Amino acid sequence: MQLDKIVHFHKTVGDKTRIQIIALLKDGPLHGQAIAGKLGLTPPTISYHLTKLKEIDVIFQRRDKNTIYFHLNEKTLVLMAEAILRIGGEKEMDEFKVNDQERYNVIQNFFASDGTLISIPAQRKKKLIVLEHLVRGLQKGKTYQEKEINDYIKPFHEDFATIRREFVMGGFMTRQNGEYELNPESLWLIQ
Amino acid sequence: MQLDKIVHFHKTVGDKTRIQIIALLKDGPLHGQAIAGKLGLTPPTISYHLTKLKEIDVIFQRRDKNTIYFHLNEKTLVLMAEAILRIGGEKEMDEFKVNDQERYNVIQNFFASDGTLISIPAQRKKKLIVLEHLVRGLQKGKTYQEKEINDYIKPFHEDFATIRREFVMGGFMTRQNGEYELNPESLWLIQ
DNA sequence: TCACTAATTAGATTATAATCTAATTAGATA
DNA sequence: TATCTAATTAGATTATAATCTAATTAGTGA
Numbered sequence: 078m079q080l081d082k083i084v085h086f087h088k089t090v091g092d093k094t095r096i097q098i099i100a101l102l103k104d105g106p107l108h109g110q111a112i113a114g115k116l117g118l119t120p121p122t123i124s125y126h127l128t129k130l131k132e133i134d135v136i137f138q139r140r141d142k143n144t145i146y147f148h149l150n151e152k153t154l155v156l157m158a159e160a161i162l163r164i165g166g167e168k169e170m171d172e173f174k175v176n177d178q179e180r181y182n183v184i185q186n187f188f189a190s191d192g193t194l195i196s197i198p199a200q201r202k203k204k205l206i207v208l209e210h211l212v213r214g215l216q217k218g219k220t221y222q223e224k225e226i227n228d229y230i231k232p233f234h235e236d237f238a239t240i241r242r243e244f245v246m247g248g249f250m251t252r253q254n255g256e257y258e259l260n261p262e263s264l265w266l267i268q
Numbered sequence: 269m270q271l272d273k274i275v276h277f278h279k280t281v282g283d284k285t286r287i288q289i290i291a292l293l294k295d296g297p298l299h300g301q302a303i304a305g306k307l308g309l310t311p312p313t314i315s316y317h318l319t320k321l322k323e324i325d326v327i328f329q330r331r332d333k334n335t336i337y338f339h340l341n342e343k344t345l346v347l348m349a350e351a352i353l354r355i356g357g358e359k360e361m362d363e364f365k366v367n368d369q370e371r372y373n374v375i376q377n378f379f380a381s382d383g384t385l386i387s388i389p390a391q392r393k394k395k396l397i398v399l400e401h402l403v404r405g406l407q408k409g410k411t412y413q414e415k416e417i418n419d420y421i422k423p424f425h426e427d428f429a430t431i432r433r434e435f436v437m438g439g440f441m442t443r444q445n446g447e448y449e450l451n452p453e454s455l456w457l458i459q
Numbered sequence: 460t461c462a463c464t465a466a467t468t469a470g471a472t473t474a475t476a477a478t479c480t481a482a483t484t485a486g487a488t489a
Numbered sequence: 490t491a492t493c494t495a496a497t498t499a500g501a502t503t504a505t506a507a508t509c510t511a512a513t514t515a516g517t518g519a
C-alpha cells in the first residue's frame with residue numbers, strides 16, 4: 078500500500094465532523110438532511126464532507142426515490158485503519174507463506190476422511206490453512222446472511238459460531254450490517 | 269474512548285512527513301538530525317512534527333549523551349489505529365464478559381491438577397479465559413525479553429511459541445523491538 | 460565555567476481546509 | 490412538461506497548518 082493513500086485516509090478521517098458522520102452511520106444508513114440535522118450543520122457542509130469520505134471509499138450511497146441514503150463501508154474502514162500498522166512490514170508475511178506439501182499435511186491431519194473438521198489448530202499458520210480450506214466453498218463477491226454461513230459451516234463442524242468468527246478475525250470474510258462477504262484480498266496470506 | 273482523541277490521532281497521523289517519520293522509526297530509533305537528513309527537511313521542521321507525534325503518544329525519546337533518540341511506541345499506535353473501528357461498538361464487548369462460575373469451570377477443564385495447561389480451547393471466549401489465567405503471573409509495567417516469556421510459559425505447556433503469540437494476538441501483551449510487556453488495558457475484556 | 464552539539468522556540472510566510480449563503484443540478488412524480 | 494425535494498457546486502470568508510530562517514535553550518564534557 079502506497080504511503081500517499083494512507084496519508085489521505087487519515088487526513089480525511091482526522092476531522093471531528095467526519096468522525097461524527099462515521100459514528101452515526103455505524104448505526105445504519107442515513108440521508109443527507111438527517112445527518113445535517115443531527116450534527117447541526119447545513120446540507121452543503123455535509124455534502125462536502127460526504128464527498129471527502131467517498132474519496133477514501135468508506136461510504137457509498139443508494140438512492141430511494143428522491144432520497145439518497147449513505148452507508149458506511151466497514152470493509153474499507155477496517156482495511157485502511159490497519160494499513161498504518163503494516164507499513165514496512167510486508168516482509169513479515171513470509172512467515173505465513175505455505176507450500177503445497179505443508180498444506181496437504183495439515184489438511185490430512187485436521188480433516189477426517191469424510192471431510193469434517195476434527196479440531197481447530199492452535200498454531201496460527203496451521204489455523205490459517207484450515208480456515209482457507211473451509212472458506213473455499215464460498216463464492217467470491219456474494220453476500221451471505223449469518224444463517225447461510227452457519228449452515229455452510231455445520232457439515233464441517235458443530236461449533237459453527239466459533240468458526241464463523243474465526244473467518245472474520247482471520248481476515249477471510251468481512252461483516253457489514255450482519256451480512257458476510259468473502260474478502261477478495263484474503264486468499265493471499267497463504268500463497 | 270472519546271471522539272476528540274480519535275480525531276486528534278488521525279489528524280496528526282494524516283500528514284506525509286509524519287507518516288514518513290513513523291515508517292522510518294519502524295526500523296529502529298533515530299535522532300533528529302538523521303530524520304531531517306533522510307527526509308530532506310530542516311531540524312526545526314522535524315522538531316515540530318515530533319512534538320505532534322509525542323502529543324498522541326506514538327513516539328517517545330531517550331537521550332544518549334548529546335543526542336536524543338526517538339522511538340516508535342507501537343503499543344499506542346496499534347491501540348489508536350484500531351480505536352475508530354470500536355466507535356459505538358462498546359456494547360458488543362458483552363459477548364466476552366464472563367462470570368466467576370464460568371471462569372472456574374473453564375480453568376478446571378483445561379488445566380490439570382498440577383497446574384499445567386492440557387490444551388488450548390478453540391472457542392474464543394474460553395481461550396481468553398485460559399490466556400488471561402496464564403498471563404496473571406506476569407508483572408504489570410515490566411518489560412520481558414522473548415526468552416523470559418518462553419521460560420515463564422514452559423512449565424504450563426511445551427508449545428511456548430504458540431502461546432506467546434496468542435498472548436500478543438489476544439491483546440494481552442504488546443511487543444516492541446523484541447521486548448514484551450503486559451497490556452494494562454487487557455485484563456478487561458474478560459471482567 | 461566555557462564551548463560545543465543537538466534540539467527547540469519565535470516569528471513570518473504560504474498553502475490548505477472548513478464552513479456559510481446563494482445558485483444550480485438531478486431525479487421523481489403529477 | 491412543470492414542479493417538487495434533496496443534493497451538489499460556486500464563491501467568499503475565516504481559521505489551521507506546514508515550513509523556513511534566526512534566535513534560544515538544554516545538556517555534555519573539557
